[in-house]
Amino acid sequence: MKLFDVYPLYNVTPISAKGMVVTDDKGQEYLDFYGGHAVISIGHGHPHYVEKIKSQLDKIGFYSNAVQNPLQVKLATKLGKLSGCEDYNLFLCNSGAEANENALKMASFKTGKSRVIAFKNGFHGRTSAAVAATDNEKINAPLNKQQKVTILPFNDITAFTAEIEKGDVCAVILEAIQGVGGLEEPTSEFFQKIATLAKENGALLIADEVQCGFGRSGKFFGFQHHWDAERSQSIQPDIISIAKGMGNGFPVGGVLIHESIEASYGMLGTTFGGNHLACAATTAVLEVLENENLIENAAKIGAYFNEKAKEIPQIKSIKGKGLMLGIEFDFEVGELRKKMIYDQHIFTGGAMNKKLLRFLPALNCTKEHIDIFFNALKEEL
Template identity: 70%
Template sequence: MPLFNVYPLYDVTPVSGKGVYVYDEKYTEYLDLYGGHAVISIGHAHPKYVEAVRSQVEKLGFYSNAIQNPLQTQLANKLETLSGCKDYQLFLCNSGAEANENALKLASFKTEKSRVIAFKNGFHGRTSAAVAATDNKNIIAPINAQQKVTILDLNDIDAVKTELEKGDVCAVIVEFIQGVGGLDEATAEFFEQVDVLCKINNTLFIADEVQSGYGRSGKFFAFQHYNVTPDIISIAKGMGNGFPIGGILIHPSIEAKFGMLGTTFGGNHLACAAGLSVLEVIEEQELINNVNEISCYFLKLAKTIPQIKKIKGKGLMLGLEFDFEVGELRKKLIYDYQIFTGGAMNKKLLRILPPLTVKKDHINQFFEALVDALDEN
């Protein structure tokens, strides 16, 4: 049976990983500065992570959410402590798309309204409401387009105010650093005014932290760079270091009711064990400090390369913008220099999303390769 051919694939077959490196079937070593779309947060095959998953699967890999699961409570408490999101409630699911889907559904339940405001170049997932709020017509099927979504420009606060005052908007959803769209950010004034306007107009403010969360921006969450209080925070990617897990953090003002949300696999024992180990490693190895240190070093080196026209993002969620499309450069970095990087909807942007454990030597390796690759063009 053939696979459904929806992915353009590079001719590389990783079979193992260790730290910031992956290895193919010929034992070729690749420096991973993309982390499988920002998923690998604490490094490939981190020993604490491996032991947590191994130990849990030996005991109990799964049971439904109809029973007590103390691991969920442990994960919630650890997340509250490290994130600083005091008194928020946690609902666990399986992916970023599912997290945003549940966030939007919960906003509609709470406000009894149905329209969503999202922003140009935003990406929130591929499930029905989440993809409708995504600014990419190529991935929105007619069944998704039935959702009521208004896409606005970042930083256009007047447009946000006008739409909110119509009284039918249940949620404003935003990435504080856009991922797939190309690392664009709004101003602090914009984010903070949107937060205020949402509260005035009985609209929930959803922070999509699926890619930027868990320390990647230099703070635990990217919204924490600003004076805002999201009603719902969606999380996934780096949350499980490769194990499928997602969730939403829900403000204490939102009351739960039996049956309001649900999932079969969300918050299963294995996922919680993986998620707990990630938080423990972030804390024990002080990885957010490492993010900020390595980010400063990365920016310092990037500014010395004249072909780089703009540096975007924060922490270890970074983009290098050129005056040419970077598709061939990415191929050269993979095939000639054995370095994984990422692309974006902005075809001139090279995305850098390494494990949070990355060191200066790895950054040196990247920039040496980048300079050589650019000189060959």
Template identity: 70%
Template structure:
């Protein structure tokens, strides 16, 4: 049976990983500066992560949410402590899309309204409401398009005010640092005004932290760079270091009711063990400090390279923008220099999303390779 052919694939077959490196089926080593869409937060095969997951699966990998699971409580307590989101409630699921789907559903339950406001170049997932709030018509099927969504320009506070004052908007959902869309950010003034407008118009303010959360921005959540308190915070990717896990943090003013949300696999024992291991390593290794220091180091070098026209993002969620499309550049980095990087809907942007454990020597390796590739006349001519 053939696989459903929906992914354009590089001709590389990783079979193992360690730290910031992966190794293919031929034994070749690759520097991973993309982490599978920012999923690898504490490094491939981190020993404490491997130990925690192995120990848990040897005892109990799964049972349903019909029973007590103390690991969920422990994960919620650790997350509250490290994130600073005091008194929020945690609902666990399996992915970022599912997290955003539940966030939007909960907002609709809470407000009794159905329309959503989202923003251009935003990406929130591929499930029904989440994909309708995503600014990409190519991945929105007719069944998704039935959702009531208004997409505005980022930083368009006049547009947000006009839409919210119509009285039918249940939620505003925003990435504080856009991922797939190309690392654009709203201003603090914009976010703070949106937050105030949501409060004034019985609208839930949803922070999509699926990619920007878990220390990647230099704070635990990217919204913490601004003076706002989201009603709902969606999380996933770096949460499990590769194990499928997601969730939403829910403001204490939102009351739970039996049956309001649910999931079969979400919050299973194995997922919680993975999630706890990630939080433990983040704290023990002081990875937030490493993110801040490595980001400063990376940006300082990037500023010396004239072909880089703009440096976007925060922390270790970074983008390098050129005046040419970067598809060939990425291929040369992976095939000639064995370095994984990422792309975006902005075809001129190279995305850098390494494990939070990345060091200066790895950044040096990247820039040495990048400078070498940029010296290639074929890449330079491609911009013309």
């Protein structure tokens, strides 16, 4: 049997990894400034993370959600405190797409409506409703296009007002910092306005924090950079979806559902979600984020990255926050990415914007790592 050919692959075969370094089958080391799509949040093979998973595997790796699992309660408590979202309830699943699928489903259950407002260049996953809300025609099958989704540009409050006031919208979903879309962001004014209008028109606001959450932006969640002036607090979404960095490579996702939204038996369900190993992995990530001050480090190293990037005249703009960053050139970066991998032995990422190089390292990245990156980039430029 052959593999279903859906990924163009670089000619690199990693066989081990530690911290920021990935080693291939020929013994070549690579600095990892992409983290497998922002998944590696605390570094490859972090000793605390490895110990927690190994220890849990020696006890029990999996049983169904039909029985008690205290590890889920421990995880929810820790996540609520560290994120500042203690007035939410947690549903655990397996991926970002699944998190967004359940978030959209919850919004439809709660409101009794079915239309979704999403935004240009947004990416929310590859499952039914999540992919329908994703602004990429190539990955939307006719089956997905049956969903009622309206895609609007960021920061166009006139267009948003016209759509939300039609009264048939169940959910407004957006990324505080777009990932695949190229690090675009809504303004705080726009974010606050859509939150207010969604509430006034009986729709739920979903913050897709799959990539920008878990400390990557320099705050626990990306939406926390946006202030609600009327209430003197950050924007408060009704639902928050999480994945990627929360498991540091272990497949885990989740949905934070505001406590004002009532649960009922059978509304959501999952076989593997919240299993013992997933809980051990995610709790370990939260403990490392807290104990090593990695969210603060993301903000500090992100600021240093910006300083260094401004020294390079070929860089036309710098996008993003914390360690979720993009540098834009006036040429397409496909060949530059190849040179960074094969000549400089550095992993970086691309985006829908073909002129943008994405930068998503582990949150314990250092200034020395940044210096190595920019020295290599200057050489290739």
